[in-house]
Amino acid sequence: MSDGQIKVAYWPGCVSRGFTPELHGSMAIVADKLGIELVTLDRANCCGAGVIAEHNQELADTLNARTFALAQQTGLSMMNICSTCQGAQSECQQRLDADSAYRAHVNEALSGQGLSYEKGKDGFTNKNFLWLLVEDYGLDRLKAQVVRPLTGLKVGPFYGCYIVRPKERLGYGEHPDRDIYLEQVITALGGEVVEYDGARKCCGFPVITMNRETSLKQAGTHVGDAIDAGADCLVTPCPLCHLNLDMQQPEAAKVVNRDLGLAVLHLPQLVGLALGAEPKELGMSKHIASTGWVEERLAGVPA
């Protein structure tokens, strides 16, 4: 935690500029409000989402080594806004960092582009916005920035698998509380944490094209459980979870055979609301499940 200016090499990922454009937009607004400077890696490529690694592990490792090398060129640590990017990139980084011979082999493919991924003495840092917010920005500093406390808003955390498992790979040794950061952020913003069964479960997105029934049953069950626990909304640091929990929510409702209708916010949107940004500029009107209830709950609290 520091009081200083934070500047990061920013990898927005693919989905935040595809089917969840509101995520990319709200991150820019929130970064501005928090004074975090984002140096966008616009030449970087898709993390592979685990799918490319399933096809050819070396290909996934090299593609991500390229992204890391591009970040290293800026001299900054890297930040992402997608649990899936975090997981897929951490997996590749773990292999690259484990063995210098393997790293040298992968770097061969990058040499033609004047790039090279170096493990470095202190290791390369790549953090999801959630981790950066708690570990580098700091919860006390965040609290001090809140102008519209989310008083009375009941928020269910939804992490996304890739940011909570496997613990051994994702830095839980050094940062054991990474699996309760969402709860800590919700509390820091003045909101109320809702405890329900699905917070660290799978949204089902990875099999949406392969086994739609299983996928939507997972999404529908978690949304339903959160509603039953009294949630006003969910919050997630993963745009792929958002696709299944929000975009597919009407379809998931059919599979679990019950009414749903629960707002699902991206993490920067929840932070943005507490920092005084308006729902519309945070792109909340682009969601499929209405965010009207959240806006109503907060209407009484002046920004």
Added chain:
Amino acid sequence: MADYTIKVRRFQPESGEGPYWEQFKVELEPSLSVLDALLQTKDREDGSLAVRCSCRAAICGSCGMKINGQSGLGCKTQIGEAQELAEKKMGAVGGSAERAVVVIEPMGNMPVIKDLVTDMESTHWAKIRRVTPWLLPHGAPPEREYIVEPESMLDITQPMACIQCGACVSSCLSMEADPGFIGPAALAKAYRFVGDPRDAETKERLHDLAEDPHGIYDCTHCFACVDACPKDVAPMDQIMRLRRRAGEEGIEDPNSGHDHEIAFVKIIEKKGTLDESLLLQESFAPGIKGKLKPSKRAIKEMLGSIPTAIRGIKTGKMRSLPKLIPGIHHKLPDGAQDDVKAIYKHAEEHNEEFNLYIKGEEDVEPEPDEPTDAILGDEAAAAAESESA
């Protein structure tokens, strides 16, 4: 010595009542196990408490259970650590640490016989048998044993380390939604034979596992089994290796899993970032514009995605041509796409798999990026030894 409270999910079928929670006070060293806490309760408080156990040393695989919601072995989880986790979880939702108790439940995804004893037959053993968990060599058997190079067996040392405890099955989030899923334990066992150089029916095995709609393409890639496994088998990693091998065989599966994978890989080669609408189209109907006719399932899936797309257009989420029309997604700027293509060329020539479990991490960091010989990890060596013993 310290005092702990354990909260156990109990069930006695003969009572005719449903399951219920019961709390017990225990007194033991923090370094002792959750299983020790249960055995102390059984000894001092209630002899009817049912728990399956034997070795108490994470070898026999009998005491699978859920501790604070996490699947694992009772004998491998220290009570002090379990208490710390319970306090952390309680604190996260605004409760006070004094109220935190260690929550112990029977394994998930299995019927409960009594208290913490589950019936592993239908969701574990039946699925293990489902994958033909024995060697299928061809030709006349050798006079004595099959001889293989030790190096050729290294690849399967990880799944060999399995002790059949069922913790991965208990944790499986895909099986929770689809009980028909073959599941992590059985699929890890399947890779153990697919990767065995003595087995002669690798191809048949891969076809069987890929063509089952509840097979390798039913895994949601959630890593729950990886964290649950007390022996570092990483079942999900073995499932991904099965997918890779099935893909190399060009096996078409009813879940369009292989088509999805190929579509994804090709899109990134062409565009650098994901073109979501093209991914959908190519996953279900590869080459729709040219050669292949989409299957009945593909047409159904594509029609099924129309309501979602319409909703997306209405809210503005997808109100742009590059998001709607497959293929017109932008490329990376200023030659960056060529850099990505060059990576594909290099990686496709080698297609190297770096298995951390076998190779381990370098002990000492040598001079920057100096090549070194890989060293066999201790765990891989131990697993190879235990299988041969």
